[in-house]
Amino acid sequence: MTARSALRRYLLVSFLTWLPLGLMMASMVLLMTGRGLSLAQVGLSVTVFSIVTVGLELPTGGLADVVGRRVVLAASAAFLTAGLALMAVSTTFWMFLLSGVLKGVARALSSGPATSWYVDTLHRVEGHDADLKPGLARGGAMESVSLCLGVLAGGGLPLVVPSGLMFPLAAPVLLGAATAAILLVVVLLALPEPPHPRRSLASVLREVPATVAGGVRLAAGTSVLRRLMLAAASSGVVLMSIELLTPGRLAELAGTAEQGSLAYAVVAALGFAGSAAGSALAPRAARLAGGSARGAIAGTALTALSVGVLAATAGLSGPAGLLSAALAYVALFVGGAVTGLLCLEMTHKAVTAAERTTVSSTSSLSLQSGGILANLTLATLAAQTGVAAAWTVAAAVMLSSALLFVRMPTGASRAQGLPARSGSG
Structure with a gap:
């Protein structure tokens, strides 16, 4: 396999992994409430999804490092197919809850294996000195393009599906x-990987906990990974603050909940487009800044500035408020994608194939942990003092995280079995 062939396969899998999630995004809550669920039950279903995802992040990452990337990705696709099919026909709270469990398992299984497959394949083809940024950047951009197209298609599909054929809101799902x-x-067909030795179920069950424990020790004990995990947690705080507070802010600006929902769908699509642009620009940002760590500082600063703009314009109303919020939202996702892509590159340079997916899952867990922390604190702060205060706190957290990239150890030499060096990135 050539590097170009590996990249094409990685891009295709990245696109198809996120397209189903984009398709269901716009109609998910409306489908649940339309089938009789209360908002509290919708919230509980989403919470169960998050709990399952967080609980399985590390075990599934370890499983991918033990049994192979393709097996775990195939299992993820199977669980996602079942979860979405069940969701489309669900009519009771318990059916939606089970759908959330299946989707949570799928999300945990999909966290990291595709990127690990690409990095492993590129290392086999071009060696450990291969430049990861271009391929990872195109993969990140493809994920964002997939989400952008999915949310637009999923939002428009119920309008063209005849109500006599099916419940229109179920069509995107x-x-x-x-x-x-x-x-x-x-x-199954496009991701070949070296054969893994045949293992019994008992041996797999023994190896996965050991792999997880080793990956966690590595992430906690290696300076570059420890910093990257904290950066991921900071990003989680910002992303959750956006998910929590933007819909209500846009509904307030648009005038009604229905118009706010439409505004949010459009702004979310623009945000995903901005994320795609940020991923594509990340390699250039690293070159202009003088290294991946300095590029991550620039992306972090742009993200923090964008959240600060959201806070500063929270008092605006009408078209001016809507336009300022939309522009800040897009800039935020551009900066976040630059930082995320360069952090992903630094993470993969700091690990070997044996723990690659486990460490990626640890990073995802850190991101979600930051989100949980924001969910527990910023929602209360916004309710008591307004969204401006909550976004100000999120901006301060993000800006402070830029310090994590100052004099960042490279971590690249560790993956090649040599002593790590310090450098500016």
Whole structure:
């Protein structure tokens, strides 16, 4: 396999992995409430999804390092197909809850293996000195493009589906299930990897905890990884502050909940487009800044500035408020994508293939932990003092995290079995 062939396969899998989630995004809550669930039950279903994802992040990452990337990705696609198909036909709270469990398992299984497969393959083809940034950047951009197209298609599809054929809001979810089934076939056919030794179930169950423990020790005990995990947690705080507070802010600016929902769908699509642009620009940002760590500082500063703009313009109303919020939202996702892509590159340079997916899952867990912390604190702060105060705190957290990249150890030489050096990135 050539590097170009590996990249094409990685991009295809990245696109298909996120397309089902984009398709269901706009209609998910409306589908649940339309089938009789209260907002509290919708919230509980989403919470169960998050709990399952967080609880399985590390075990599934370890599983991918033990049994192979393709097996775990195929299992993720199968669980996602089942979860979305069940969601499309669910009529009770318990059916939606089970759907959330299946989607949570799928999300945990998909966290990291595709990127690990690409990095491993590129290392086999070009060696450990291969430049990871271009391929990872295109992969990140493809994920964002997939989400952008998915949320737009999923938001418009219910308008063209005849109500006599099916419940219109279920159509995007059903299409997402079909897309996940296509992903399953593509993963099985397009992601070859070196054969793994045959293992009994007992040996796998023994090896996965050991792999997870080793990956966690590595992330906690290695300076570069420890900093990257803290940076991921800071990003989680910002992202959750956006998810929590932006819909209500846009509804307030648009005038009604329905118009606010439409405004949020458009702004979310623009944000995903900004994320795609940020991923594509990340390699250039690193070159202009003088290294990946300095590029991450620039991305972090842009993200913090964008959240600060959201806070500063929280008092505006009408078109001016809507435009300022939309522009800040897009800039935020550009900066966040630059930082995220360069952090991903530094993470993969700091590990070997044996713990690659486990450490990626640790990073995802750190991101979600930051989100949980924001969920527990910023929502209360916003309710008591307004969204401006909550966004100000989030901006301060993000700006402070830029210090983590100052004099960042490279970590690249560790992955090649040599003593690590310090450098500016």
